Amino acid sequence: MxxxxxxxxxxxxxxxxxxxxxxxxxxxxxxxxxxxxxxxxxxxxxxxxxxxxxxxxxxxxxxxxxxxxxxxxxxxxxxxxxxxxxxxxxxxxxxxxxxxxxxxxxxxxxWMPYPTARPRPRAVSGCPCPCTSGDFCGGCGHAGCGGR
Structure with a gap:
């Protein structure tokens, strides 16, 4: 299976x-x-x-x-x-x-739930980019951005 x-x-x-x-x-x-x-x-x-x-x-x-x-x-x-x-x-x-x-x-x-991918939280506060939820934003220049 x-x-x-x-x-x-x-x-x-x-x-x-x-x-x-x-x-x-x-x-x-x-x-x-x-x-x-x-x-x-x-x-x-x-x-x-x-x-x-x-x-x-x-x-x-x-x-x-x-x-x-x-x-x-x-x-x-x-x-x-x-x-x-x-x-x-x-x-x-x-x-x-x-x-x-x-x-x-x-x-x-x-009960064994299906595993789900969880985004890693970022330490960026106030940034509207996807980098705040663990996604790649392309580099917004904010300190701690995951896109750097």
């Missing part, structure tokens, strides 16, 4: 957790499916990400990563487990509202 985002898997995991959280928040039935099955089902439904195909193996990686985020938001973070999806079975008895709070916390924990 080619992307300009240095954290594409993190973004995919966030999207997966967001969608599962949305499903649980809209489903008012107290008989929710097992959390691992829910994650895998939603992950398997995501065959593209930002217009790029997502291989089935990567979908499973994202489901496991989402499970790790969920487990990290619990008292089970210190428990050893071979497969984080299997460890989620310990959380299946949780009531719907508790599961929803846990999913929201995991979704927030997994």
């Amino acid at each position: 080619t992307s300009t985002n240095p954290h594409p898997h993190g973004q995919m995991t966030y999207g997966l957790l967001f969608d599962v959280t949305d499903d649980v928040s809209r489903d008012h039935d107290d008989r929710l499916p097992p959390l691992s099955e829910h994650l895998v089902r939603v992950a398997d439904s995501k065959d593209t990400f930002v217009g790029h195909p997502v291989e089935p193996d990567l979908r499973r990686v994202n489901a496991r990563e989402a499970a790790r985020h969920i487990l990290a938001c619990t008292d089970l973070a210190h428990v050893h487990y071979d497969d984080p999806l299997q460890a989620l079975a310990l959380l299946d008895p949780l009531p719907r509202d508790n599961r929803l709070r846990l999913l929201r916390a995991a979704t927030e924990r997994s």
